[in-house]
Amino acid sequence: MSESVQLETIAATAGVGTDPAFRSVAPPLHLSANYAWNDPLDKPQYDYARSGNPTRSQLEEALCALEGAAKGVVVSSGMAAVDLVLNLVNPGELVIAPHDCYGGTHRLLTARGKRGQFDIEYVNQTDIEALRTAFTRKPKLVLIETPSNPLLRITDIAAVVELAKECGAITVADNTFLSPALQRPLELGCDIVIHSTTKFLNGHSDVVGGAALAKDQKLGDDLAWWANCTGVTGAPFDSFMTLRGIRTLFPRIERQQKTAEDVVNALSENKRVVAVNYPGLKAHPGHEIAKRQQKGFGSMFSVEFDESVDVIEFLRKLQTFTIAESLGGFESLVCLPAEMTHAAMTPEARETAGISNRLVRFSIGLEHTDDLVRDIFSALEQAAAAGDEKVAFLPNKAASKCA
Numbered sequence: 001m002s003e004s005v006q007l008e009t010i011a012a013t014a015g016v017g018t019d020p021a022f023r024s025v026a027p028p029l030h031l032s033a034n035y036a037w038n039d040p041l042d043k044p045q046y047d048y049a050r051s052g053n054p055t056r057s058q059l060e061e062a063l064c065a066l067e068g069a070a071k072g073v074v075v076s077s078g079m080a081a082v083d084l085v086l087n088l089v090n091p092g093e094l095v096i097a098p099h100d101c102y103g104g105t106h107r108l109l110t111a112r113g114k115r116g117q118f119d120i121e122y123v124n125q126t127d128i129e130a131l132r133t134a135f136t137r138k139p140k141l142v143l144i145e146t147p148s149n150p151l152l153r154i155t156d157i158a159a160v161v162e163l164a165k166e167c168g169a170i171t172v173a174d175n176t177f178l179s180p181a182l183q184r185p186l187e188l189g190c191d192i193v194i195h196s197t198t199k200f201l202n203g204h205s206d207v208v209g210g211a212a213l214a215k216d217q218k219l220g221d222d223l224a225w226w227a228n229c230t231g232v233t234g235a236p237f238d239s240f241m242t243l244r245g246i247r248t249l250f251p252r253i254e255r256q257q258k259t260a261e262d263v264v265n266a267l268s269e270n271k272r273v274v275a276v277n278y279p280g281l282k283a284h285p286g287h288e289i290a291k292r293q294q295k296g297f298g299s300m301f302s303v304e305f306d307e308s309v310d311v312i313e314f315l316r317k318l319q320t321f322t323i324a325e326s327l328g329g330f331e332s333l334v335c336l337p338a339e340m341t342h343a344a345m346t347p348e349a350r351e352t353a354g355i356s357n358r359l360v361r362f363s364i365g366l367e368h369t370d371d372l373v374r375d376i377f378s379a380l381e382q383a384a385a386a387g388d389e390k391v392a393f394l395p396n397k398a399a400s401k402c403a
């Protein structure tokens with residue numbers, strides 16, 4: 001597809017009209033595990049589905065076009081994508097990672113670090129001085145996760161890339177929270193972008209998948225080699241479903257983001273709310289960086305309620321929101337990171353990262369704003385200690401705080 005084609009068009013048409021056999025509009029799903037050779041010395045384009053298959057290739061091409069990558073590989077989960085890039089690091093070399101990254105990423109880095117597969121240093125990546133100090137150790141690879149899960153902290157991607165380039169480190173950005181619809185880390189100088197495609201890219205909470213996409217062909221070839229070697233490549237059916245999900249990525253995100261802004265504004269007005277972590281708020285410490293490097297603020301946010309709110313009871317009382325892991329789907333979800341997504345981190349690591357036991361993370365879906373706000377306020381009212389004043393029931397839209 002030509003470079004001038006807009007990302008929305010790439011997403012909407014990914015794989016469409018590519019069937020040479022019957023000219024089916026929706027692409028066929030190739031489930032075959034193996035492909036026949038014409039001759040023992042004539043290796044076909046596809047021979048074995050772990051190494052490559054046409055359905056996965058279509059998804060890889062779509063993801064590369066959306067992220068501006070030269071070569072990418074679709075893998076079986078977001079964690080497989082994180083692990084895949086760690087193959088680029090040798091024992092004795094250093095990986096720098098955010099101290100407040102997704103709990104599963106923290107668990108993997110810590111476990112592999114303990115086994116001596118590389119050295120690991122966790123850094124508060126919003127602190128440029130802390131980053132500078134860490135870079136004096138000359139890392140081989142730096143992992144960025146921005147906005148971070150679950151605190152929605154913003155890392156200045158270009159600033160990290162500048163430090164990484166000075167010492168020849170590979171920069172990897174986890175773009176799961178925004179997707180290429182709202183942020184394109186390779187454009188900002190990163191070498192690799194990774195995704196849990198489980199989230200916004202598939203968007204329908206029915207596939208677990210991942211991807212690692214490289215700006216440069218050689219790095220992409222290395223990733224594809226390791227993915228085939230270790231057997232973490234994605235399944236054809238999952239690729240088919242994810243490609244299908246991507247076609248509606250842009251309208252989904254646009255709508256989810258608008259609703260998230262309305263819900264955030266309503267919550268920010270509430271006296272029981274101590275903090276709302278959403279980069280779209282002008283008071284968010286990363287707001288200006290987010291404005292610069294993102295095309296929107298997304299539909300994820302987290303909230304700290306005051307002591308009057310029994311947080312567990314709040315979660316139990318929610319009806320429209322589902323208590324569940326994951327994010328970025330059509331359905332609104334809520335989770336308690338300390339007990340769920342970040343339970344694998346030690347309490348000390350969570351404390352260092354700033355993830356309290358009372359932090360609640362929200363992923364906004366496609367429901368109507370009023371229903372979501374009503375649900376939150378109703379649960380909040382029920383969870384608040386008896387005798388407390390009633391909380392406001394409906395949002396004050398005029399008091400909007402998002403930029």
Ligand code: PLP
Binds near residue numbers: 079105176196326341
């Ligand atoms: N990266 C981020 C930012 C995530 O939030 C997650 C999962 O929540 C992952 C990676 C891991 O993805 P998966 O669950 O598809 O393995």
